[in-house]
Amino acid sequence: MEREHVDTRIPAVEISHLTKIYHSDDEGNKTALSDISLTVQPGDIYGIIGLSGAGKSTLVRCINGLEGYDSGSVKVRGREVKGLAPRDLRALRQETGMIFQHFNLMPSRTVAGNVGLPLRSRSDRRSRVPRLLDLVGLEDLADRYPSELSGGQQQRVAIARALANSPDILLSDEATSALDPTTTKSILQLLRDLHDRLGITIVLITHEMSVVRQICNKIAVIDHGTIVERGRVFDVFANPQASLTRSFVSTTSNLDKVNDLIQQDSPLVRLEPGQMLLRMSYVTKEVSEALVSRISRIYDLDVNIIFGDIDVVEGAPLGGLVVRLSGRADQIAGALDYLRERHIGIEVLKS
Numbered sequence: 001m002e003r004e005h006v007d008t009r010i011p012a013v014e015i016s017h018l019t020k021i022y023h024s025d026d027e028g029n030k031t032a033l034s035d036i037s038l039t040v041q042p043g044d045i046y047g048i049i050g051l052s053g054a055g056k057s058t059l060v061r062c063i064n065g066l067e068g069y070d071s072g073s074v075k076v077r078g079r080e081v082k083g084l085a086p087r088d089l090r091a092l093r094q095e096t097g098m099i100f101q102h103f104n105l106m107p108s109r110t111v112a113g114n115v116g117l118p119l120r121s122r123s124d125r126r127s128r129v130p131r132l133l134d135l136v137g138l139e140d141l142a143d144r145y146p147s148e149l150s151g152g153q154q155q156r157v158a159i160a161r162a163l164a165n166s167p168d169i170l171l172s173d174e175a176t177s178a179l180d181p182t183t184t185k186s187i188l189q190l191l192r193d194l195h196d197r198l199g200i201t202i203v204l205i206t207h208e209m210s211v212v213r214q215i216c217n218k219i220a221v222i223d224h225g226t227i228v229e230r231g232r233v234f235d236v237f238a239n240p241q242a243s244l245t246r247s248f249v250s251t252t253s254n255l256d257k258v259n260d261l262i263q264q265d266s267p268l269v270r271l272e273p274g275q276m277l278l279r280m281s282y283v284t285k286e287v288s289e290a291l292v293s294r295i296s297r298i299y300d301l302d303v304n305i306i307f308g309d310i311d312v313v314e315g316a317p318l319g320g321l322v323v324r325l326s327g328r329a330d331q332i333a334g335a336l337d338y339l340r341e342r343h344i345g346i347e348v349l350k351s
């Protein structure tokens, strides 16, 4: 869908020192966001992850002007959201599509009727709705009603509706949280395709790290209204700093299972004399060697892969292997040095 040229020099969203307090007579003041700063560049798929109540939805609502804020600044396409005239606020929302967990479709309207809702003129609806439906793969369902569709199809309708005014920014608030894993994957794939084809910037709110891993390039982790960690997705997954981030990352990998196996004294992780149980992980993107066969050959070791979990994130392998090494102690030590020099994360689990 055609869109005005986007100035890629101006951040899509720039938030500085944002603080939002909910004031309530009954329950007193509740600080939902405290000193939040983050910058979303045009073309980013920026994941914002946090537990329930962390402040994610409040943050999105500040970005699209649904919620005011107490201090700090929220700029969308270079313009401060607070204090926008109603007309400018309407324009901001038109240029900023939004999708939600529960789709928010009108049950009394057909698929085509829902998608065409944001479009003012009949001619716009006639020309654009079929193209929008085509974009989300629902061209055959135009005359159906939401109740006749699966959850994934309903979210596709909502995505088409969010794109009706050719926004350059899409805000996604837990858009896959009500969907099963397979449907989640297909919706995330669709968002990625739309990003690649339309160049749309996506701000994606979620509580699932696997969602971030699948499509985001940047991530901010939010905890009780503050950002505890941010960075490129690969770096944060490879080397999480905050304990909350570490616990999110651990939900996406089975490598921690080895600790249970050790505790249960599983035969899988029992060692003979001269053996070592090792976890090897990718911590940088610059690894392209056949490491397992190299250390086996150079140091005359048997390397038994017990299990592994490697995914491709931002175009580079991420994750690792749990292996049992058998060989002479000095040879094993040499192999560990070899791996360290090549920036492989190593953790001796048992020896």
Ligand SMILES: Nc1ncnc2c1ncn2[C@@H]1O[C@H](COP(=O)(O)OP(=O)(O)OP(=O)(O)O)[C@@H](O)[C@H]1O
Binding pocket: 022, 023, 024, 030, 031, 032, 050, 051, 052, 053, 054, 055, 056, 057, 058, 059, 207
């Ligand atoms: N309208 C409101 N009035 C008072 N407090 C609110 C209001 N909306 C949210 N809060 C509080 O602000 C905090 C942040 O809420 P928010 O909905 O932004 O979190 P969230 O991370 O999106 O959580 P969830 O995933 O459960 O929706 C919570 O403690 C919540 O109770």
